[in-house]
Amino acid sequence: MTAEHTAEPVAPGSGQDAAIDNLAALESEAIHIFREVAGEFDRPVILFSGGKDSTVLLHLAIKAFWPAPVPFPLLHVDTGHNFDEVIEFRDRVVEKYGLRLVVAKVQDWIDDGRLTERPDGTRNPLQTTPLLDTIGEHGFDAVFGGGRRDEERARAKERIFSLRNAFGQWEPRRQRAELWNLYNGRHRPGEHVRVFPLSNWTEFDVWNYIAREKVELPSIYFAHQRDVYLRDGMWLTEGPWGGPRDGEDVHTRTVRYRTVGDGSCTGAVESTATTIEEVIAEVQASRLTERGATRADDRMSEAAMEDRKREGYF
Known part of the structure; x- marks a missing residue:
């Protein structure tokens, strides 16, 4: 992806070498995770909203399988309350890379009575039902997300492979240990695994990677x-x-x-x-x-x- 906003190259020995090595290690880990999922699961999908984290996630997926195309679709749970610039960017990226985008519109669930509009007007809490319904409808067994552990204390508890039960719920006691980059994707029929390749990244890492890779953003x-x-x-x-x-x-x-x-x-x-x-x-x-x-x-x-x-x- 080409960015309109680009960073100057870093000179060797400039004091930022350690940061560059850290980005290389984070990138390598994320690409390894993508390839592990591709080999272990039948129907993965990438959550893609057009935000910076999901855009970096897609950039890593493209690198993981290049020159072949990304072997699974994208999914966006659209609240209907998105910023115009972000939706335009989302659609442009999908067209540029020839990707398949599945859109679950919260408005559809409101219109047919499966959801009720909140008094405060916010729709973020309404995304769960469309997400779970769409995962079930398409039979997705691995769902990539751009969540990072530094974002929020609840997310700090996540494993990279986060098992969800048949109701899509997170059960802390059922999460598996992840030692030596070994990931356990076993799940029962009806269950699925959420996968977080950016778990070990920080917001600072994400922006430095955007600069290094010249990733385009809204x-x-x-x-x-x-x-x-x-x-x-x-x-x-x-x-x-x-x-x-x-x-x-x-x-x-x-x-x-x-x-x-x-x-x-x-x-x-x-x-x-x-x-x-x-x-x-x-x-x-x-x-x-x-x-x-x-x-x-x-x-x-x-x-x-x-x-x-x-x-x-x-």
């Missing part, structure tokens, strides 16, 4: 002007999900997004970073993960992510 990851309003310490933007509420004034700010998701609960951060190097400097200085800083759905309770994982969410 434009909203870089500073731009946007009309936003302040809610619970986060800058949210107007969209089909509603808002602002009474008393929430709209301001034009120079912002960027550290993560992308349902627009009703994904906040922007004020930033002037227009290049990958500037983004990396911001990430290095931050003391909050991107989810902790910009995802309202993770603030619903102390165990919000843990609860969703047990229900079948990533």
Whole structure:
């Protein structure tokens, strides 16, 4: 993938050699995981939203099987509340690489009564049912996700191969030890395994890898002007999900997004970073993960992510 925002090459002996070696090791581990799954499972699928982590995940899958095509499809659980720039990017990448994309639209589940719209308008918690229904419908037995252990404390508990029961639920006591890069993908009929090749990566690693590999990203990851309003310490933007509420004034700010998701609960951060190097400097200085800083759905309770994982969410 070619990036509009590129980084300067690092000179040998510059002090960043260790970081480069770390990226090489992380890349090697992820490619090994992709190939293990391809050899062990019948119907894998990659979750792909167009966000930075799933884009890096797809980039690694392309490298793992090149020059052959990626041997399994992509799946996007579309809340209907996505940012236009991200959906345009998703579709462009799928077309560029000749990939097959399966889209599970939350709106379809609402329309036929399988789901009910939440009073607060956010649809992130509604993704679980469409995800599990689509996994079952297509018989996917391994589902790649871009989750990282540094994102959130519930995700820090994940194995790289995360077994899910016949109801799609995560059961901590059934998770297997992973020693010496040996992964156990055994599962019963109806069960499946979630696979996280980026488990050992950090947000800092992801951005350094994007710089090294010149990975293209949606434009909203870089500073731009946007009309936003302040809610619970986060800058949210107007969209089909509603808002602002009474008393929430709209301001034009120079912002960027550290993560992308349902627009009703994904906040922007004020930033002037227009290049990958500037983004990396911001990430290095931050003391909050991107989810902790910009995802309202993770603030619903102390165990919000843990609860969703047990229900079948990533």
